Amino acid sequence: MxxxxxxxxxxxxxxxxxxxxxxxxxxxxLDAGIIDSTGVLELISHLEQTYSVHMEDHELVPDNLDxxxxxxxxxxRKTKQRDAxxxxxxx
Amino acid sequence: xxxxxxxxxSAERLxxxxxxxxxxxxxxxxxxxxxxxxxxNGLLSAGLARWDRVAVYLDNxxxxxxxxxxxxxxxxxxxxxxxxxxAEKLAYVLNDCRATALITSAEKLDRVRECxxxxxxxxxxxxxxxxxxxxxxxxxxxxxxxILACASEQRPVKRxxxxxxxxxxxxxxxxxxxxxxxxxxxNIVSAATSITSYLENTTxxxxxxxxxxxxxxxxYQLLMAFKIGGTLVLEPSFAYFYPLIETLVREQVTGLPLxxxxxxxxxxxxxxxxxxxxxxxxxxTAAALPTQQIRDLRxxxxxxxIYSMYGLTECKRVSYLPPAQIDVRPGSVGRGMxxxxxxxxxxxxxxxxxxxxxxxxxxxxxxxKGYWELPEETERVLKPGPFPGEKVLYTGDLFTSxxxxxxxxVGRKDDIIKxxxxxxxxxxxxxxLYSLPGIADAAVVGVPDEVLGSAIKAYVTQMPGARLSEQDxxxxxxxxxxxxxxxxxxxxxxxxxxxxxGKINKRALTEVGALE
Numbered sequence: 001m002x003x004x005x006x007x008x009x010x011x012x013x014x015x016x017x018x019x020x021x022x023x024x025x026x027x028x029x030l031d032a033g034i035i036d037s038t039g040v041l042e043l044i045s046h047l048e049q050t051y052s053v054h055m056e057d058h059e060l061v062p063d064n065l066d067x068x069x070x071x072x073x074x075x076x077r078k079t080k081q082r083d084a085x086x087x088x089x090x091x
Numbered sequence: 092x093x094x095x096x097x098x099x100x101s102a103e104r105l106x107x108x109x110x111x112x113x114x115x116x117x118x119x120x121x122x123x124x125x126x127x128x129x130x131x132n133g134l135l136s137a138g139l140a141r142w143d144r145v146a147v148y149l150d151n152x153x154x155x156x157x158x159x160x161x162x163x164x165x166x167x168x169x170x171x172x173x174x175x176x177x178a179e180k181l182a183y184v185l186n187d188c189r190a191t192a193l194i195t196s197a198e199k200l201d202r203v204r205e206c207x208x209x210x211x212x213x214x215x216x217x218x219x220x221x222x223x224x225x226x227x228x229x230x231x232x233x234x235x236x237x238i239l240a241c242a243s244e245q246r247p248v249k250r251x252x253x254x255x256x257x258x259x260x261x262x263x264x265x266x267x268x269x270x271x272x273x274x275x276x277x278n279i280v281s282a283a284t285s286i287t288s289y290l291e292n293t294t295x296x297x298x299x300x301x302x303x304x305x306x307x308x309x310x311y312q313l314l315m316a317f318k319i320g321g322t323l324v325l326e327p328s329f330a331y332f333y334p335l336i337e338t339l340v341r342e343q344v345t346g347l348p349l350x351x352x353x354x355x356x357x358x359x360x361x362x363x364x365x366x367x368x369x370x371x372x373x374x375x376t377a378a379a380l381p382t383q384q385i386r387d388l389r390x391x392x393x394x395x396x397i398y399s400m401y402g403l404t405e406c407k408r409v410s411y412l413p414p415a416q417i418d419v420r421p422g423s424v425g426r427g428m429x430x431x432x433x434x435x436x437x438x439x440x441x442x443x444x445x446x447x448x449x450x451x452x453x454x455x456x457x458x459x460k461g462y463w464e465l466p467e468e469t470e471r472v473l474k475p476g477p478f479p480g481e482k483v484l485y486t487g488d489l490f491t492s493x494x495x496x497x498x499x500x501v502g503r504k505d506d507i508i509k510x511x512x513x514x515x516x517x518x519x520x521x522x523x524l525y526s527l528p529g530i531a532d533a534a535v536v537g538v539p540d541e542v543l544g545s546a547i548k549a550y551v552t553q554m555p556g557a558r559l560s561e562q563d564x565x566x567x568x569x570x571x572x573x574x575x576x577x578x579x580x581x582x583x584x585x586x587x588x589x590x591x592x593g594k595i596n597k598r599a600l601t602e603v604g605a606l607e
Contacts, residue, residue, distance in 0.1 A: 017566035030330055031198070033175055036574060037330045037356050057360060060333040 004072050010046060011068065015039055025068040040065065047071075053078040093251050093276045095163040097283070097318035098124055105294065105320050112324045112342060113153045120320070123157065125244045130161035130217075132247055133238030134192060137215045137231065141166040141250050144188040144259060147304075148172045148181065148195040148203065151327045154219045154235060155304050156313055158194045163257060163276075166250035167192075170259040170271065173305040174199070175574045180269070182206035185213055188259055188271055188463055194235070197221050253277040259463055260307055262404045265505050267518030271463030272404045282407035282457040283315050285428040289411055290346070290372060290398065296321035297369070298346040299338060301329035301353060306513060307404050308376055312348055329353050332360055343369040350512045351375065354384050355542040362391045372414075376400040376512055381541050382421045389418065399424055401500060403514070405472065406458045406484050409433055409451065410498050423497040431455035433498070435490050440474075448491045448501050453484040506597070508537035508545045515547060515576050520568070524549060527567045529557030532587045534595045535578065548580040550600050552587055 004025060012020045015034050022032070029035040035043065043065065044055055053075065064074040098120070101110070106121035118126075134145065145162045147169060149155040155171070162169040170188060172181060181202070185193065189212040195203055197220035204227070207213070213230060221234040251257075257279055259271035298316045300323060302309030316323035324342050329335060335357075338344065347370060349357075354375060373388065373395055380388075380399060388397055396414035401424035403409065410433060412425030427433035434442050435449040443449045454476055461469035473482040489501040508515045517535035524533035531552045537545030549568075553559055561581045568577045588599035 013562075017562040017569065018560075019566055030328070033574070035330065036328070037352065040330050040332075041356060041359065057333050057336065057364070060331055062331055062334070065331070 003075060004068055006050075007068050007071050007075075010043075011035075014042065014046075023068075025072075027068070028062075028066050030062060030066055047075065051075055051079060053082055092280050093163065093249070093253055093255075094257050094279045094314065095127075095160050095251075097314060098127065098160050099246070101317055101320040108294075108320065109322050110317065111153060111156055112322060113151075113156075113326075116153055118153060120317075123160075126153075126157045126239055127160040127164055128244045128246050129239050129242040130157055130235070131164035132242040132245070133217070133233070134161060134165040134167065134215075135247055136242070137192065137217075137233065139165050139167055139192060139215075142168055142256065143192070144168045144170060144190040145192045145194065146170050146172055146181075146185060146188075146190045148174065148176070148193060148199055149219070150174045150196070151300070151304055151309070151325050152196075152219075153325075154194070154196065156323070156325060159304070159310075159313065160317075162194075163251070164247055166247075166255075168256045168259060170261065171303075171305040171310060172261070173303055173573050176305075177571055177573070178202050178205035179571065180573070182210065184261055184269060184271075185210050187269075191215065192217065195219070251276060253280065256460070258310075260310070260404050261305075263507065263514040263516035263519060264462075264465075264468065265507060265516055265518065266468075267516050267522050269519075270465055270468060273460040273463055274407075275460055278407070278457055278459060279314060281430065281455065283311065283318050285430050285457065286311065286408055286411075287315050287319055288429055289413075290374070292319040292321060292346070294320040296345045296371075297324060297342055298322070298348070299324045299326065299342070299344045300348065301326045301335070302348065302350065303328070307407055308348060308350070308402075308512060311407065329356075332356070336365055339367050339370065340365070345369050345371045346374070347372070348374045348376075351380055351384070351542050351544065352511055354380060354388065358384060358387050358391075367392070367395075370395050372396040372398060374398040374400055376402055376408075380421075385417060385421045401425070401498070403486055403488070404459075405486070406431075406453045406455065408457070409453055409486070412497070416497070420493070420497050423493070423499055425498060426496055427453075427455075431457060435492060435498075445492050445494045445496075448489055450504060451486045451488050451490040451498070453486060454481075458482065458484045506536070508535075508547055510537065510540075510543045510545050510547055511575055512544065513575055520547060520549065520572065520576055520578065523568060523571045524551060524564070526571070527559070527564065529554050529559045530564075531557075532595060534587060534597050534600055536597050536601055538580070538601065540579070543579070546579040547576065548582065549578040550582050550584050550587065552584050 102120040102124035110120040110123045111118045145167045147158045192215040194217045216232045219235040225232045253276040257276045258274045261269040264270040300312035304310045399412040401410050410425040432454040437449045472485050476483040487504045520535040521533045531554045534550045538548045540546035564581050588596040590596045
């Protein structure tokens with residue numbers, strides 16, 4: 001499944017109780033009232049576990065996390081960083 | 092004294108001082124006052140009469156803060172509606188208080204439109220971000236920006252006195268319908284004076300408010316910041332950790348009001364990496380903080396005074412624990428605040444001694460005038476006090492005290508759930524559950540929760556043939572209830588235990604739950 005599709009599925013299952021109507025890839029979770037502070041924590045732990053990335057405090061900002069598009073872009077950067085780090089460590 | 096004078100006096104004394112920081116916007120007292128005067132004059136020219144109710148349906152924003160003071164300046168009564176309120180309840184509240192005007196934003200207009208029909212009293216909508224003036228049925232829509240640009244910035248002639256109503260604050264009632272707590276100028280001035288005195292607030296204070304202005308704890312941060320001539324940093328909500336840390340540091344915040352949920356989320360991060368040299372006090376209300384959280388906060392912020400407090404909308408605040416006592420009596424919510432008397436009574440209204448559980452009674456000029464147009468419900472909680480005409484408040488909260496008079500919360504007399512510091516009526520949630528096709532029976536209770544105080548749990552049974560999932564039920568709740576009222580747990584049952592007279596036996600439900 002495409003990354004965006006996976007993220008959408010997680011948001012729909014966990015925060016919209018299965019109903020995806022109105023959720024576009026650039027819908028702000030906060031403005032649309034989809035996620036609150038405890039939801040953000042759930043989202044972060046899901047991302048850390050599913051994509052094996054570690055998030056620094058300074059990354060916990062709406063620019064990285066507040067829509068499907070932002071999440072996808074952020075995760076791509078993070079996994080690239082992680083893989084680059086792994087290759088670097090291996091060599 | 093009237094509440095709008097909090098702003099007016101600070102604007103005279105400290106015109107250039109930053110009063111409000113909201114996102115990228117920073118406004119001085121002079122700028123805020125000028126906007127409030129303009130909006131007040133706009134309301135008056137739109138026909139607002141003295142004591143008219145005006146609803147504010149906005150996210151935490153400059154506009155929301157301006158609206159509150161503008162309504163007071165115009166001699167009106169404000170009510171701030173929770174921005175996550177759905178159309179049905181908004182309609183109920185607007186009708187209940189017969190609001191003549193509503194101040195909202197273009198983003199919220201769709202939801203407002205849903206409830207405009209059959210709102211005969213509502214004449215004017217003032218909308219932030221609206222493009223142009225228009226007529227929607229019999230209602231006039233005025234862009235807020237137009238009023239702020241064109242109306243006079245002269246202070247309107249004062250029309251209120253301190254026994255006038257200043258606000259209606261809607262709170263959950265046991266009948267399932269929200270009740271408007273009637274609050275006078277004197278009520279607010281008294282409570283704000285007591286609270287700012289025990290918090291030792293000064294003009295140097297910078298208070299960070301993350302709580303909605305519809306919640307009296309959030310609203311008072313605005314009122315008190317302006318009263319002391321301090322600075323209010325108003326955030327739309329608390330969702331992301333790092334922006335909060337940045338704001339605390341950048342704005343040199345001195346006062347941080349918390350509820351247990353926010354404290355818990357903060358403490359899930361490693362805060363020892365940061366320093367907040369300006370932070371002087373943290374307040375908490377709602378449920379007493381779990382003892383471990385108090386220890387963690389004390390360790391992380393050794394120089395910060397931590398106030399554990401308790402209150403209810405009907406009198407704003409009841410008690411606070413002096414910070415020096417927090418290590419000694421971490422489970423206590425303290426004693427009555429200045430200029431207020433509190434005591435515990437038994438079922439016959441006689442005062443009880445230490446260690447005995449009874450109902451807490453509050454006496455003071457902070458006690459509300461009653462519930463809007465609900466004389467019987469009012470009579471149940473406001474009872475005659477020692478002096479002629481005086482009323483004291485029976486809180487419905489069960490308390491006990493220790494030998495030195497420090498108070499410990501025990502529970503509620505009725506089945507109202509206190510979650511995140513706000514009251515939720517099980518009936519209101521049950522009514523929504525019953526409206527979902529397929530639900531046969533529903534019973535809503537509070538279950539103990541370290542962070543929320545109580546968490547909302549719904550037990551439901553289904554009609555024969557119905558196949559609802561937990562998701563279906565939660566989705567329905569989310570579509571019809573404010574966020575804080577949505578159950579955290581749903582449990583399906585084949586049948587409900589009943590009492591001898593056929594009512595759902597909630598006690599049996601939770602007891603079985605405890606065994607599982």
